[in-house]
Amino acid sequence: xxxxxxxxxxxxxxxxxxxxxxxxxYLRISVTDRCDxxxxxxxxxxxxxxxxxxxxxxxEMVRIGQAFVDLGVTKIRISGGExxxxxxxxxxxxxxxxxxxxxDFTLTTNATQLPKFANDLxxxxxxxxxxxxxxxxQDRFRNITRNGDINNTLQGIEAAVAxxxxxxxxxxxxxxxxxxxxxxxxxEYAVAHQIDxxxxxxMPLGAISEHNxxxxxxxxxxxxxxxxxHYELLPSMETTGGPSRYFRxxxxxxxxxxxxxxxxxxxxxxxxxxxxxxxxxxxxLGQEHSVDLRQVVRSYPDDDEILRQTIIDSMAIKPKGHExxxxxxxxxxxxxxxxxx
Ligand code: SF4
Numbered sequence: 159x160x161x162x163x164x165x166x167x168x169x170x171x172x173x174x175x176x177x178x179x180x181x182x183x184y185l186r187i188s189v190t191d192r193c194d195x196x197x198x199x200x201x202x203x204x205x206x207x208x209x210x211x212x213x214x215x216x217x218e219m220v221r222i223g224q225a226f227v228d229l230g231v232t233k234i235r236i237s238g239g240e241x242x243x244x245x246x247x248x249x250x251x252x253x254x255x256x257x258x259x260x261x262d263f264t265l266t267t268n269a270t271q272l273p274k275f276a277n278d279l280x281x282x283x284x285x286x287x288x289x290x291x292x293x294x295x296q297d298r299f300r301n302i303t304r305n306g307d308i309n310n311t312l313q314g315i316e317a318a319v320a321x322x323x324x325x326x327x328x329x330x331x332x333x334x335x336x337x338x339x340x341x342x343x344x345x346e347y348a349v350a351h352q353i354d355x356x357x358x359x360x361m362p363l364g365a366i367s368e369h370n371x372x373x374x375x376x377x378x379x380x381x382x383x384x385x386x387x388h389y390e391l392l393p394s395m396e397t398t399g400g401p402s403r404y405f406r407x408x409x410x411x412x413x414x415x416x417x418x419x420x421x422x423x424x425x426x427x428x429x430x431x432x433x434x435x436x437x438x439x440x441x442x443l444g445q446e447h448s449v450d451l452r453q454v455v456r457s458y459p460d461d462d463e464i465l466r467q468t469i470i471d472s473m474a475i476k477p478k479g480h481e482x483x484x485x486x487x488x489x490x491x492x493x494x495x496x497x498x499x
Pocket of ligand 1: 424425426428429430441442443444445477478479480
């Protein structure tokens with residue numbers, strides 16, 4: 159018999175532990191695969207989106223999220239596609255956000271909708287927001303996003319800064335000969351707004367045609383050296399419970415992070431799993447091992463015991479790590495918009 163909520167029973171032995179002894183405390187929920195942008199490293203030119211009938215309802219996502227919290231998950235990140243384009247999305251934030259035991263409720267967004275949602279998200283309990291921004295140039299933004307207007311994202315960041323979240327962070331995917339010459343501009347932008355920034359090595363999910371990932375690979379070490387020429391970077395033990403390695407710049411609020419799946423593999427300390435919008439529990443971003451939770455919640459609409467047991471049993475198939483190899487065609491045919499990273 160499981161405690162109905164975390165606060166009820168003293169937390170003894172971690173429940174969600176995989177075969178490698180890794181404790182899963184972090185769930186990422188992709189609430190939609192759709193987005194108002196079409197970033198070249200996330201989606202192919204032509205995309206087939208999941209039909210609405212295949213999507214989990216927001217109520218089902220809340221139910222699954224709360225089952226994970228019952229099992230010891232303390233951090234939930236809402237992602238997409240672009241989560242804020244999902245209809246009635248505030249319902250999910252307001253209901254999941256008040257779950258006892260959920261200590262860290264965060265969001266990943268492209269910020270275009272933040273002027274509309276920032277205040278309500280803060281009230282709903284969202285503590286931190288990661289914002290995707292890979293360039294400060296309108297022409298490049300239009301190329302990288304295939305149709306976006308950078309002003310919508312920049313206005314979204316201003317709205318989030320004005321709302322006063324615990325922390326805001328820019329996530330920038332650096333591609334050689336696309337935006338690697340803007341690393342310092344992006345750092346200066348983050349410093350000027352007193353927000354964090356993480357530089358991400360591209361993850362090869364899904365086939366794309368816009369660029370050859372091996373040719374555009376720009377490692378975190380290369381990014382580090384570019385920044386190091388202008389800023390002192392002090393290693394920091396700070397973590398947000400995600401894959402970022404952080405550095406501090408003396409006397410500045412901004413933290414510089416690096417997410418380095420290729421050059422500094424982080425799978426040994428993996429603490430996360432992902433729920434896709436159609437209800438697949440993906441045990442690893444870089445593998446296809448998964449469990450269909452949609453079938454479980456629809457077959458047992460009133461029985462969370464079976465849902466929780468299914469989640470516990472899924473730990474047995476959580477893979478050791480990714481096998482990303484930029485020199486080969488992507489092993490994983492699923493695009494990034496199905497998980498949002
Ligand atoms: S690639 Fe898989 S194992 Fe590695 S950190 Fe990501 S989810 Fe965990």
